[in-house]
Amino acid sequence: MVGIGGKIRELRTKSGISQQRLAELLGVSRPTISQIENGERKVSIDELGRVAELFNVSINSLLNKEKEPEVILEERAKDKELQPSIRINVPQKKLEKFKEVLLYILNKVGSKPNVGETVIYKLLYFIDFDFYEKYEEQLVGATYIKNKYGPTPAEFEKIVEEMTDKEVDRVKSRYFNFPQTKYLPLRKPRLTRLKASEIEVIDNVLNRLSDMNASQISEYSHNDVPWLTTEDGEVIEYESVFYRTAPYSVREYD
Numbered sequence: 001m002v003g004i005g006g007k008i009r010e011l012r013t014k015s016g017i018s019q020q021r022l023a024e025l026l027g028v029s030r031p032t033i034s035q036i037e038n039g040e041r042k043v044s045i046d047e048l049g050r051v052a053e054l055f056n057v058s059i060n061s062l063l064n065k066e067k068e069p070e071v072i073l074e075e076r077a078k079d080k081e082l083q084p085s086i087r088i089n090v091p092q093k094k095l096e097k098f099k100e101v102l103l104y105i106l107n108k109v110g111s112k113p114n115v116g117e118t119v120i121y122k123l124l125y126f127i128d129f130d131f132y133e134k135y136e137e138q139l140v141g142a143t144y145i146k147n148k149y150g151p152t153p154a155e156f157e158k159i160v161e162e163m164t165d166k167e168v169d170r171v172k173s174r175y176f177n178f179p180q181t182k183y184l185p186l187r188k189p190r191l192t193r194l195k196a197s198e199i200e201v202i203d204n205v206l207n208r209l210s211d212m213n214a215s216q217i218s219e220y221s222h223n224d225v226p227w228l229t230t231e232d233g234e235v236i237e238y239e240s241v242f243y244r245t246a247p248y249s250v251r252e253y254d
Contacts, residue, residue, distance in 0.1 A: 003039055005043075006037070007062050008033075008036060008037055008051055008062070011057065015172065015179040015181065017172075022054075026054075048062060048063075056117075057148075058233070061147070071154055071157075071159075073090050073158060073159070090155055090159070094141055095159060099159065099163060100189045101140050101194070102120075102124070102163075102183075103188070104199075104202060105120065105124070105206065106183055106184065107189060108203075108210075109123075109206055109210040114212065114213040114214070116214060117182075117183070118149065119213070120156075120183065121150070121151065121152050121153055122151065122218065123205060123206065124140065124156070125142075125144050125150070125151040125153065125221065126205045126221075127140070127201060127202050128142055129224070129226060129241045130205060130250045131201045132238045133241040134250050138238070139198050142155050143155060145233065145235060145236070146231065146233065146235075146236055147232065150217070150227065151221055151227060168186055169185075175214075223248070225240055225243045225244045
């Protein structure tokens with residue numbers, strides 16, 4: 001099992017920042033970061049909280065108290081036998097819809113400086129849950145996990161990994177001195193694979209929320225009933241969307 005130091009090293013290298021830069025962001029020395037990553041120094045609870053906030057993860061995940069869901073793309077499902085806490089199979093049809101919706105979002109708002117990975121997570125969540133509330137059927141139908149910073153689509157990383165260098169470009173950048181992961185589209189979405197009703201919901205969400213930064217949209221998601229009624233680390237159930245309150249509800253009820 002990877003320790004806290006190893007987890008911090010993984011998050012830092014994945015975000016493309018140096019030990020020196022992480023030290024500056026946490027207000028410690030570079031040798032301290034090296035000691036933490038090598039397991040030679042314990043991490044204080046305050047430092048742990050700052051690391052969690054910086055990399056948009058929960059403290060429980062840093063402490064290995066959360067089990068990561070295993071995502072299996074349909075064509076790879078037979079490659080190996082796995083025993084995760086949550087197994088998510090992504091059929092080809094769902095995979096293709098996810099790609100087209102993501103590319104639609106990126107072509108529309110991906111160039112905005114505030115739209116990094118965290119904002120994209122929340123845009124996908126509101127698109128999926130708004131559509132489900134309005135039409136009682138899934139659009140992308142991703143699996144969203146509740147964490148400290150709002151809903152996170154479990155399938156995102158696996159699918160984007162398959163798209164990288166072919167359909168999207170992953171770029172490390174900065175937004176107000178914080179590391180940010182941006183995704184730039186390498187092709188236009190295939191609009192024939194999106195229904196008019198789907199595009200309407202996507203556009204409504206982008207018009208409402210795409211100018212928010214990561215902190216604003218995360219905080220906004222925290223007051224939506226599906227997030228409020230889910231335990232930390234658990235899957236957010238789509239059915240809870242029918243108990244939404246204003247201003248989150250997108251459906252007229254009798």
